[in-house]
Amino acid sequence: MTTERSDTIRSLARGLHVLSAINRLGAASLNQLHQETHISRQAILRILATLEEEGYVRRWLNDGLYRISSISPGVSRNFAQLTLMADIIAPSQVELMAQLDWPTDVAVLDGDRMAVCETTRRQSPFPFPLVRAGHRVHILQSAVGRVYLAFMEEPEREALLTRLRLSLDPYDTQSRKREAVARLVEKVRSDGFGVREPGYVAPGSGHGASMQALALPIFQGARVAACLSATWFARALSVEEFVERHLHDIKAAVAKAEMLIASSGIELQA
Structure with missing residues (x-):
């Protein structure tokens, strides 16, 4: 004994x-x-x-490193939203990876940009440039930024656009074209998804000009908690072909992610 x-x-x-x-x-x-x-x-x-x-630790998909889990029993809930979303939604990404082969990213709003929480690029059979958690992309050019902008509540959207109009970043100048932005928001809301601006290359993202992406919002209640995007080589599939082949699976992954968020009991940052 x-x-x-x-x-x-x-x-x-x-x-x-x-x-x-x-x-x-x-x-x-x-x-x-x-x-x-x-x-x-x-x-x-x-x-x-x-x-x-x-449930105390998780091996992150984007870099293979082990981190304390934000949803582990007895661990403080005082974590950044980026980490929360990575922990909660990663299981949906893993399942979707098996269906698409194309990699997926989860991103949240981070100030005036979107920040990647988690990505399956390292697990994809295709040679995509790797990005780490925290990698930031522009609102009006990225798929995740466009879909977040379109589905966020109107007062928050106008506040974000007001900040972008004051920005000196060349990528933010489009925010001053109010009618064009309104048309973009209307189209994304009508389609139910957003796509990347052709040729857009985020800083530090490698050969982004050859890639295309499609994103959907992930809701917690009535507000957008995060966005899930899938990325592919533009020469391989048109947007229309990608939608026909894969949109159903991405929607199913989003639905599962929303269920995981709801069942987590975590109040995400406003």
């Missing part, structure tokens, strides 16, 4: 040691955890598998 109890306590201690290291580092690879804890890699993998299963 003494030996069994000692082994159990030792296993618990090692698990807490790994959890503490992840919390301290913010994001950690297997090698980093091995260096920090001096526990064997094989044992760390078993610990991580248990922590993931119990």
Whole structure:
């Protein structure tokens, strides 16, 4: 009994040691955890598998690093919305990846830009440029930005456009063309989705000019919590072909994401 109890306590201690290291580092690879804890890699993998299963940590899709889960039991809910959305919606992205092969991104509004929460580009069989969590794209050119703008509540939309009109960024000058913006919003709302401005290349996004993207809003109640986008090579499929082949699956992933948000019980930032 003494030996069994000692082994159990030792296993618990090692698990807490790994959890503490992840919390301290913010994001950690297997090698980093091995260096920090001096526990064997094989044992760390078993610990991580248990922590993931119990909801305390998650291995992020965009960089493969382990982070404390924002929806883990007993962990503070005081997390940025970017992290919350990454944790909640990632399961929907993983399932969608198996259906599309094309990668998907989840993004939220971050000031006057959209910020990527999580992406499956690393898992895609296609050679897409990789982006990390926090990568920011413009509102009026990106698919996620356009769909967020179109489906956000009117007072918030006007406040955002007012800020964009004061911006010195060349990509924001379109915000001053009020009729064009109104037509864009109307079209996105009519279609139910937004598409990227052809040729748009966000800073740090690699060969973005050769890519196209389509995004849908993810709602929490009446407000947009995030946007889910799928990206593909423009030469492979037209927007119309992509819609015909894949829109149904993306809508299903959005519906599941909305259910996950609702069941999480988390109040997202306004």
